[in-house]
Amino acid sequence: MDPFALASADDAATAIVAHARDPQLAFIAGGTDLIGLMKDRVELPERLLDINGLPDIARVEALPDGGLRIGALARMSDVAAHPDVRRRFPVMA
Amino acid sequence: MSNTTKRDLDNTATVRVAGDAAGEILDVHAEHAVTQGGRVRVSMTVNGRVRVMTVEPRTTLLDALREELGLTGTKKGCDRGECGACTVHVEGRRVLSCMTVAAMQGGKRITTIEGLEWDGNLHPVQAAFIEHDGFQCGFCTSGQIMSGVAMIEEAKAGWPSAATADVRSLFTVADLSDAEIRERMSGNLCRCACYPNIVDAVAEAAARS
Numbered sequence: 001m002d003p004f005a006l007a008s009a010d011d012a013a014t015a016i017v018a019h020a021r022d023p024q025l026a027f028i029a030g031g032t033d034l035i036g037l038m039k040d041r042v043e044l045p046e047r048l049l050d051i052n053g054l055p056d057i058a059r060v061e062a063l064p065d066g067g068l069r070i071g072a073l074a075r076m077s078d079v080a081a082h083p084d085v086r087r088r089f090p091v092m093a
Numbered sequence: 094m095s096n097t098t099k100r101d102l103d104n105t106a107t108v109r110v111a112g113d114a115a116g117e118i119l120d121v122h123a124e125h126a127v128t129q130g131g132r133v134r135v136s137m138t139v140n141g142r143v144r145v146m147t148v149e150p151r152t153t154l155l156d157a158l159r160e161e162l163g164l165t166g167t168k169k170g171c172d173r174g175e176c177g178a179c180t181v182h183v184e185g186r187r188v189l190s191c192m193t194v195a196a197m198q199g200g201k202r203i204t205t206i207e208g209l210e211w212d213g214n215l216h217p218v219q220a221a222f223i224e225h226d227g228f229q230c231g232f233c234t235s236g237q238i239m240s241g242v243a244m245i246e247e248a249k250a251g252w253p254s255a256a257t258a259d260v261r262s263l264f265t266v267a268d269l270s271d272a273e274i275r276e277r278m279s280g281n282l283c284r285c286a287c288y289p290n291i292v293d294a295v296a297e298a299a300a301r302s
Contacts, residue, residue, distance in 0.1 A: 006133065006150035006196050028194070035153075035192045036173055048150070050197050077186075081252040086260045093253050093260040 001038050008050035015051055027051050029073055060085065133196045139164070140208025148195050154188075155179045157195035158205060166206035166235045170282075177281030180236040180243075181205050187243035189280075206235035209242065218242045218298040227294040229285035237281045241295045244277045245269075245302050269299050 009015040019025055026045035028034055029052060037043040051073070058073035062084040070079055079085055080093045136145045139162060146161045155172070158164045158181070167190060170178030174192040181190045182204040209216035218241045221227070228234040248269050253260040256276035257268075269277075274292045283291065 001151040004150055005131065006194070008197075028197070031194060031197075032174060032189075032192055035194070039173060048194075050194075052197065077247070077252065080254075080260075081247075081250070086253060090260045093257075 001035075002041065002044055004038075004045055005047045006050065007047065008053050010053040010055075012054050012057070015049060015054065018049055022047065025049055030075070062088065135196050135199045137198050137201050137203050139203045140205060146195070150194065150196050152195045153191050154181065154183075154193040154195045154198055154203070155190035158190060158203075164205050164207050168232055168235055170232065170236075175282070176233070176236075177240060178233050178236040180239040180281065182239060182243055185243070185246065187240050204239075206239060209238070216242065217301055218245070218295070221294040221298040221301075222291070225290045225294040225297065226287070227291045228283075228287055233281060233283045233285075237278070237283065237291055240278055240281045241291075241298065244274075244295065245299045247277070248273075248299065249302070266299050266302065269296065271296065274299075 007018075009018065015027065019027065024046035026034060026043065026048055028048045028050055034043060034045075034048075038045070054073065057071040058075075058078075059069070059071045060074050060079055060082045061069050063069055066088075068084065068089060082093075086093045132147045132149055134145065134147045135157075136143060138144070139158070144162055146157055148157050148161065152161075153172075155167060155169055158167050159169070167181055168178040169191060170176035172179075172191045174189045177189065179190040180187050182188070183193070183198065183201050185202070185204075209219055215223070216238070218238050222234065222238055222241075227237065245266065248264060248266050251263040251265070253264050254273060254276045256270075256272045257264060271292050274295050275288070278291065278295065
C-alpha cells in the first residue's frame with residue numbers, strides 16, 4: 001500500500017467537517033473494501049480517518065413503527081444475529 | 094489546497110492520531126503527528142501480553158504480527174482478504190489480519206494461533222485437526238483453526254449462517270451440520286482440498302465443546 005496518514009475522530013460532526021474540507025481524506029471503518037482498493041491502487045487517499053470511535057452508529061434497533069435502523073458501523077454478522085432481524089426480517093439474516 | 098485542508102484536519106482538536114501505550118488516542122496538536130508516512134506507536138494485547146510497536150499507518154495487522162512481533166504462525170496467503178490464511182481473533186472475533194490496519198488496533202485483545210494452547214496443551218480444535226488429518230501442506234491451517242475456534246463460539250452464541258434453514262429459532266451447537274460447518278468455514282480456502290477432514294475436525298471439536 002502507498003503511505004497514508006491516519007487519524008481518528010470521536011464525534012460525527014468533526015468527521016463530516018474534516019471529510020468535507022479535505023478531498024484527500026477517506027473514512028475507514030472495517031476496511032474490507034477500502035484496504036483492498038488501496039492495495040490495488042484504485043483508491044489512493046492521503047489521509048484516513050478512523051470512524052470506529054463514533055458513538056451510537058454500530059447499533060441495530062427495531063423501531064416502533066415496525067421498521068429497522070441499522071447503524072453505518074454495524075457489522076454484517078451482528079445484523080444477521082440480531083434477534084429482531086431474525087424474527088421480523090429473516091430474509092436479511 | 095491540500096496543505097490547507099491537511100492543516101484543517103490537524104488543527105481539529107477532536108481528530109486524533111491512533112495508538113499510544115495505553116491503547117487510547119492522542120490529541121492531534123502538531124502537524125508531525127499525522128505526517129504522511131509517519132510512524133505511530135500502538136499498543137495491543139497479543140496472546141495475553143501487552144505489546145507496543147511503532148508501525149507505519151499502512152502496516153497491516155498481519156505484517157505487524159509477523160515482522161514486528163515474530164509471530165509467524167499467522168500466514169500470508171493472498172494478502173487481499175480472499176484466502177483466510179491470515180485469520181486471527183480481535184476481541185474474540187475472527188478477522189482477516191491482512192485487511193486490518195495495525196495502528197487501528199490500539200488497546201485491542203488479539204489472539205493468534207500461538208496463543209491457543211494452554212499450559213502446554215493444544216486447544217481442542219488444534220487437537221481435532223491432528224486427529225482428523227485436517228491438513229496436508231499446513232499453510233492454511235492456522236487460519237482454518239482460528240476460524241474454527243471462533244466459528245464454534247459464534248454457533249454457541251446463536252448466530253445463524255447462510256446455510257441456516259430457520260433463522261427465527263436460536264441456533265445451537267447441536268445444529269452444526271456439515272453444511273453449516275462448510276458455510277461457516279467458507280472464508281478459509283485450502284489448496285490441498287482437505288475440506289472433508291477439516292469439517293470432521295471442526296464437527297468433533299464443536300461436539301466436545
